[in-house]
Amino acid sequence: MTRIDYSKSTKYTDLDAIYMECSGPGGLRLSDFMAQKMGMGPKARLPKARLLDVGCNRGVQSCFLAKEYGLSVFAIDPWDDRMQGDPMVEHVRRNAQAWGVASSVLAQKIGVPDTNFASESFDFALSTTALEMVRGMQGEAGYLACLEEIRRVLRPGGVFGLGEPMHLDVPLPADLEPYVSQEEFPWKECFRDIHATVADVERAGFRVIESGYAPDAQDWWMEFALHDPFCKKDPQGDPKTLAVDNGRWTSFGYVIAVKPE
Ligand SMILES: C[S@@+](CC[C@H](N)C(=O)[O-])C[C@H]1O[C@@H](n2cnc3c(N)ncnc32)[C@H](O)[C@@H]1O
Numbered sequence: 001m002t003r004i005d006y007s008k009s010t011k012y013t014d015l016d017a018i019y020m021e022c023s024g025p026g027g028l029r030l031s032d033f034m035a036q037k038m039g040m041g042p043k044a045r046l047p048k049a050r051l052l053d054v055g056c057n058r059g060v061q062s063c064f065l066a067k068e069y070g071l072s073v074f075a076i077d078p079w080d081d082r083m084q085g086d087p088m089v090e091h092v093r094r095n096a097q098a099w100g101v102a103s104s105v106l107a108q109k110i111g112v113p114d115t116n117f118a119s120e121s122f123d124f125a126l127s128t129t130a131l132e133m134v135r136g137m138q139g140e141a142g143y144l145a146c147l148e149e150i151r152r153v154l155r156p157g158g159v160f161g162l163g164e165p166m167h168l169d170v171p172l173p174a175d176l177e178p179y180v181s182q183e184e185f186p187w188k189e190c191f192r193d194i195h196a197t198v199a200d201v202e203r204a205g206f207r208v209i210e211s212g213y214a215p216d217a218q219d220w221w222m223e224f225a226l227h228d229p230f231c232k233k234d235p236q237g238d239p240k241t242l243a244v245d246n247g248r249w250t251s252f253g254y255v256i257a258v259k260p261e
Helices: 015-020 027-037 060-069 088-098 131-153 194-203 217-227 229-233 238-245
Strands: 050-054 072-076 105-108 122-128 154-167 207-213 250-258
Touching: 015 027, 015 217, 027 060, 027 122, 027 154, 027 217, 027 250, 050 060, 050 131, 060 072, 060 088, 060 105, 072 088, 088 105, 122 131, 131 154, 131 194, 154 194, 194 207, 194 250, 217 229, 217 238, 217 250, 229 238, 238 250
Parallel strands: 050 072, 050 122, 072 105, 122 154
Antiparallel strands: 154 250, 207 250
């Protein structure tokens, strides 16, 4: 079991500022967790390892990984910002300058599965709190197509880290059902349990080396509820859902997998 050292992420203490620039539970602690589970240690540094960050949003986690783990990061996101309406990748570019990593973070407005990257381009691929939305919109076939594209662009032996809101391996509590049936991205359509997610990653051609529910999942969700700007604006939205749930169903899972040689 990898022992996670959070000292790289916990020195960034302004959680309102961090959650302004990403959009999911865990913030930089999630990136620290995934980086160490994926083996992005000093070994990966020379020559600079290439990371694909899929669904980077405003890119604060991409910048953190470039700065603290010495990676060359390709940050991709196909959407425009819901607040200002400008492309997410423009925020990534501005964040990369602010973090002093403009030469290590390249942002492109594209998404999986249509990346057009050459095959075997990356040493690492990471996707956090992004692909479950694709599942919600396009079903299992759409989700699988994204995983297969990630496998295509990873080099053989390359490592894929998937971190996702998931539900525990329990039936959905009846009183929670109305709260996870939101109009936009209903959690009950988007979230799966860890076993179903591992099966999808394997179906896409990866060898899974570790998977589980993150030990700090509840803490990450509570932090999200307190600091995410949309949660702050709408306490009856996700914060209410999490309060009603009270840790019975909603969690956060991770899968670490390798592209076979
Ligand atoms: C909820 S945010 C998560 C951001 C960040 N990775 C995190 O962990 O906080 C999900 C992002 O996935 C992006 N996204 C949606 N569909 C995508 C696709 N097909 N490929 C890549 N990213 C996608 C959205 O634009 C959004 O910015």
